[in-house]
Amino acid sequence: xxxxxxxxxxxxxxxxxxxxxxxxxxxxxxxxxxxxxxxxxxxxxxxxxxxxxxxxxxxxxxxxxxxxxxxxxxxxxxxxxxxxxxxxxxxxxxxxxxxxxxxxxxxxxxxxxxxxxxxxxxxxxxxxxxxxxxxxxxxxxxxxxxxxxxxxxxxxxxxxxxxxxxxxxxxxxxxxxxxxxxxxxxxxxxxxxxxxxxxxxxxxxxxxxxxxxxxxxxxxxxxxxxxxxxxxxxxxxxxxxxxxxxxxxxxxxxxxxxxxxxxxxxxxxxxxxxxxxxxxxx
Amino acid sequence: xxxxxxxxxxxxxxxxxxxxxxxxxxxxxxxxxxxxxxxxxxxxxxxxxxxxxxxxxxxxxxxxxxxxxxxxxxxxxxxxxxxxxxxxxxxxxxxxxxxxxxxxxxxxxxxxxxxxxxxxxxxxxxxxxxxxxxxxxxxxxxxxxxxxxxxxxxxxxxxxxxxxxxxxxxxxxxxxxxxxxxxxxxxxxxxxxxxxxxxxxxxxxxxxxxxxxxxxxxxxxxxxxxxxxxxxxxxxxxxxxxxxxxxxxxxxxxxxxxxxxxxxxxxxxxxxxxxxxxxxxx
Amino acid sequence: xxxxxxxxxxxxxxxxxxxxxxxxxxxxxxxxxxxxxxxxxxxxxxxxxxxxxxxxxxxxxxxxxxxxxxxxxxxxxxxxxxxxxxxxxxxxxxxxxxxxxxxxxxxxxxxxxxxxxxxxxxxxxxxxxxxxxxxxxxxxxxxxxxxxxxxxxxxxxxxxxxxxxxxxxxxxxxxxxxxxxxxxxxxxxxxxxxxxxxxxxxxxxxxxxxxxxxxxxxxxxxxxxxxxxxxxxxxxxxxxxxxxxxxxxxxxxxxxxxxxxxxxxxxxxxxxxxxxxxxxxx
Numbered sequence: 112x113x114x115x116x117x118x119x120x121x122x123x124x125x126x127x128x129x130x131x132x133x134x135x136x137x138x139x140x141x142x143x144x145x146x147x148x149x150x151x152x153x154x155x156x157x158x159x160x161x162x163x164x165x166x167x168x169x170x171x172x173x174x175x176x177x178x179x180x181x182x183x184x185x186x187x188x189x190x191x192x193x194x195x196x197x198x199x200x201x202x203x204x205x206x207x208x209x210x211x212x213x214x215x216x217x218x219x220x221x222x223x224x225x226x227x228x229x230x231x232x233x234x235x236x237x238x239x240x241x242x243x244x245x246x247x248x249x250x251x252x253x254x255x256x257x258x259x260x261x262x263x264x265x266x267x268x269x270x271x272x273x274x275x276x277x278x279x280x281x282x283x284x285x286x287x288x289x290x291x292x293x294x295x296x297x298x299x300x301x302x303x304x305x306x307x308x309x310x311x312x313x314x315x316x317x318x319x320x321x322x323x324x325x326x327x328x329x330x331x332x333x334x335x336x337x338x339x340x341x342x343x344x345x346x347x348x349x350x351x352x353x354x355x356x357x358x359x360x361x362x363x364x365x366x367x368x369x370x371x372x373x374x375x376x377x378x379x380x381x382x383x384x385x386x387x388x389x390x391x392x393x
Numbered sequence: 394x395x396x397x398x399x400x401x402x403x404x405x406x407x408x409x410x411x412x413x414x415x416x417x418x419x420x421x422x423x424x425x426x427x428x429x430x431x432x433x434x435x436x437x438x439x440x441x442x443x444x445x446x447x448x449x450x451x452x453x454x455x456x457x458x459x460x461x462x463x464x465x466x467x468x469x470x471x472x473x474x475x476x477x478x479x480x481x482x483x484x485x486x487x488x489x490x491x492x493x494x495x496x497x498x499x500x501x502x503x504x505x506x507x508x509x510x511x512x513x514x515x516x517x518x519x520x521x522x523x524x525x526x527x528x529x530x531x532x533x534x535x536x537x538x539x540x541x542x543x544x545x546x547x548x549x550x551x552x553x554x555x556x557x558x559x560x561x562x563x564x565x566x567x568x569x570x571x572x573x574x575x576x577x578x579x580x581x582x583x584x585x586x587x588x589x590x591x592x593x594x595x596x597x598x599x600x601x602x603x604x605x606x607x608x609x610x611x612x613x614x615x616x617x618x619x620x621x622x623x624x625x626x627x628x629x630x631x632x633x634x635x636x637x638x639x640x641x642x643x644x645x646x647x648x649x650x651x652x653x654x655x656x657x658x659x660x661x662x663x664x665x666x667x668x669x670x671x672x673x674x675x
Numbered sequence: 676x677x678x679x680x681x682x683x684x685x686x687x688x689x690x691x692x693x694x695x696x697x698x699x700x701x702x703x704x705x706x707x708x709x710x711x712x713x714x715x716x717x718x719x720x721x722x723x724x725x726x727x728x729x730x731x732x733x734x735x736x737x738x739x740x741x742x743x744x745x746x747x748x749x750x751x752x753x754x755x756x757x758x759x760x761x762x763x764x765x766x767x768x769x770x771x772x773x774x775x776x777x778x779x780x781x782x783x784x785x786x787x788x789x790x791x792x793x794x795x796x797x798x799x800x801x802x803x804x805x806x807x808x809x810x811x812x813x814x815x816x817x818x819x820x821x822x823x824x825x826x827x828x829x830x831x832x833x834x835x836x837x838x839x840x841x842x843x844x845x846x847x848x849x850x851x852x853x854x855x856x857x858x859x860x861x862x863x864x865x866x867x868x869x870x871x872x873x874x875x876x877x878x879x880x881x882x883x884x885x886x887x888x889x890x891x892x893x894x895x896x897x898x899x900x901x902x903x904x905x906x907x908x909x910x911x912x913x914x915x916x917x918x919x920x921x922x923x924x925x926x927x928x929x930x931x932x933x934x935x936x937x938x939x940x941x942x943x944x945x946x947x948x949x950x951x952x953x954x955x956x957x
Contacts (some may be wrong), residue, residue: 122713126702132584133415133697135453138408138438142461145434149404149462152709156702162585163655171699178814179706180713190655193630245630247645250460302696303726348757348809363811373727373754414866415697417735420690420720424743427716431686431744444867445937472937475912527912529927532742 123148123261124182128156128172129249130163131187136247140185140254143240147258154179156186163190165216166281167384170299170307173219174364176207184220185249185257186211193245198252199278200260200269202229208266210257212248215281227275234270235259286310286367293318293390295367300383304375308367308388315367319392324351327393328359330369334386341380342393343369359390405430405543406464410438410454411531412445413469418529422467422536425522429540436461438468445472447498448563449666452581452589455501456646458489466502467531467539468493475527480534481560482542482551484511490548492539494530497563509557516552517541568592568649575600575672577649582665586657590649590670597649601674606633609675610641612651616668623662624675625651641672687712687825688746692720692736693813694727695751700811704749704818707804711822718743720750727754729780730845731948734863734871737783738928740771748784749813749821750775757809762816763842764824764833766793772830774821776812779845791839798834799823850874850931857882857954859931864947868939872931872952879931883956888915891957892923894933898950905944906957907933923954 125144131137137158144151156175160168168188176184189196189212197213204225209217210233221227233239233252238259243251256269286295286309293315299307315322322328326345332338343357352358354373362368369388371379382388407426413419419440426433438457442450450470458466471478471494479495486507491499492515503509515521515534520541525533538551568577568591575597581589597604604610608627614620625639634640636655644650651670653661664670689708695701701722708715720739724732732752740748753760753776761777768789773781774797785791797803797816802823807815820833850859850873857879863871879886886892890909896902907921916922918937926932933952935943946952 124709126706128699133439133441134584135410135439135457136583138436138457139460141436142408142457145406145436146460146462154702154705154709157697157699159697162657175699175702175706178703178710180710191632194632196632244645246642250645301700302698350755350758350760360810363808363814375726415721415723416866417692417721417739418865420718420739421742423718424690424739427688427718428742428744444939473914476914478914526927528924532927 121150123151124180125151125153125257125261126156126176126179126182126184127153128160128168128175128185129158129187130160130168131158131249133158136249140187140249143250143254144258144261147255148261151258151261156184160188164188164384165190165214167299169216169219169281172216173223176209176220177223181206183208183210183257183261185253186216186220187249187253188212188216189214189248192248196279197273198233198248198256199273200231200233200256200266201227201275201278202266204228208257208260210253210260213279215279218278218280227278229266230273230275230278231266231269232271232273235268238264238268284309286314288314288318291319291391295388295390297382297384297386297388300377303370304377304379305362305368305370306376306380306382306386306388307362308369310367311365312361312367315390319390329391329393330357330359331389332380332382332386334382337381339380339382349373403432405433406462407433407435407539407543408438408458408461408464408466409435409440410442410450410457410467411440411469412442412450413440413531415440418531422469422531425532425536426540426543429537430543433540433543438466442470446470446666447472447496449581451498451501451563454498455505458491458502459505463488465490465492465539465543467535468498468502469531469535470494470498471496471530474530478561479555480515480530480538481555482513482515482538482548483509483557484548486510490539490542492535492542495561497561500560500562509560511548512555512557512560513548513551514553514555517550520546520550566591568596570596570600573601573673577670577672579664579666579668579670582659585652586659586661587644587650587652588658588662588664588668588670589644590651592649593647594643594649597672601672611673611675612639612641613671614662614664614668615671616664619663621662621664631655685714687715688744689715689717689821689825690720690740690743690746690748691717691722692724692732692739692749693722693751694724694732695722695813697722700813704751704813707814707818708822708825711819712825715822715825720748724752728752728948729754729778731863733780733783733845736780737787740773740784741787745770747772747774747821747825749817750780750784751813751817752776752780753778753812756812760843761837762797762812762820763837764795764797764820764830765791765839766830768792772821772824774817774824777843779843782842782844791842793830794837794839794842795830795833796835796837799832802828802832848873850878852878852882855883855955859952859954861946861948861950861952862930864941867934868941868943869926869932869934870940870944870946870950870952871926872933874931875929876925876931879954883954893955893957894921894923895953896944896946896950897953898946901945903944903946913937
């Protein structure tokens, strides 16, 4: 017997993230969901994920869902739509269901929700739209599957179980601690231009020893096209750093980040997602 | 006696599309609607329609509303606001009401919903805001009219009936079939940069005979400033085409489209909405 | 005893404005609010306020809230997050509560809602998230405080009262009337590129005497980097002015504005927020 979803089938929450942009495709999916689950509260997480950027989508989904009520969360960043990549639903320890393509997009969020307790391929034909296109599974498969689960369908009705060890997983970005040096990576650039990094304060301290507000850090940035070496001060918050200066800080999800106070670190430093970052004391 | 709107007056759906952008004008209309119809579920279709682009708005509205629950749908792309263009409400065969300016924006959506069964000019003064501005009919006329209809008002109370033959209609883009050649047009460029064309697979096959995945097509593109000749392969989906290659495909609304796999066809080809497209076998 | 909020605690409206952009931070706050106030109707006013632009945020909030149902409205444009700037809640004459940082963002909206009747510092620890970050008070302080008020908590439970004379207030932009000349200022550039100015028709008429549709006005624009002198015609609406021509008009909030018909005045004139504007008869 399949484990079941969390509470609130009366006004179920459906989290929703895509790279569809703002010109109507997300609204079409929303229409499909509301046609099935009329009382759903659809919470748009983001629809402006960079096109085809599975890694960005996975980061944003994993960052957001722990703050949403337990619910069904649909995510579609899906360059492989219409190929043989699987359509999956993951039940999590917290009681959420995650719906989307099996391309690595969902697993980081599942880990943040306590891990996968049941994984299934979406194959319940009676749930899906009668004609399934080969370019818009958001509308034809993921939205209706999410809405059916939101209205109280059993997770076991999604389709056959799959071994969660076979799910596609993105290579995790990691922070490597060595004596006096932390090697990390930009995992996401937020809308303020702040560089969000792999690893947290624990890793920084393990590498450099204790840091305090004002501690000067030497930061190297390197990607395929550029290199930079800058100094950033360890800070508790933006407002304590003069406008235009760089700071390193613990972001609101507990990870390391680099910002320019009242500015944009990504514009200032020319470094984006995937850039390698080295940090030592200045 | 006027025919009536479709079901669900308890939690009525209001679809909402504008070119207002994201800085507050749409929220003002939403506030007006919720002040009148407190339990309405407002579904934002898009508010980033290109400014004054009636044709883009009409395309997006017509593409989205068939997927929304039966409801009231307000659309405002309205360069003629405050002139003598009429404010109209259209009742459709499916039971939806469409609200907006009489400038061609609504009719394609009405056709997709089975056609217009009743057309009226919005003149019910008791519905409108006390002071009507000459630059923001979205707030003063369209939003309150939609909300009153959503709460259960009779369609006949909108105002006097108009002959639907007098409604402003945009010239339809068409695909012209000749022996071995399809002449068509870009009707919309979506947020992925895919070129959505007039006509469907039936027209393509009528012109070129049967096409199969992999069939090579020679595509000419021409607009006021540029010309291009490229080869695209007929494909079922994006993921089957190597990244960076062009494909022609049947889009999720059943129309022809041209895309660059994992890229942007509009950027690659320099062709946008309105460009003339010719397709023959390569 | 503290005065209380307005009606509708069953489906409370929460207006929501930030400079967080579209990539997930607003959704995190929405998740926090819905976790506390499950039946709240959250009305997004804007999340694309220019980064750190308190003045723009204050303008948009003040322009929007009068059109929203009475409710709790949260606004976060907060370059000083984590410093000693206060977190405040303002009860207004109309019965709304405004929640956000004490940096001038909220007061213009409060004035539009009849003025502040009670002002408090948000200090109710039982309302806030257990761990308060120093970079994301939207999530940790403002969203939960708003949600608790929305569910019916007493305004007095927010925290200690503060003297509203001590609240941070932005310097107001004003229109200065002299004989034959109005000196004013761009207070906001909307998404159409229209320049919204300080002052209304009354000030214009006081300076220049009566104006009529077609009256030619000489407009000077000056900011730190550019100057321009143009002619604009006083118009009632956009559609009466030929495309590409400049018009001056009374905008939908009753203020003066300058637009290019079917175009963008800010692009045409190179003038943005804060630019000084002079108007006389041409």
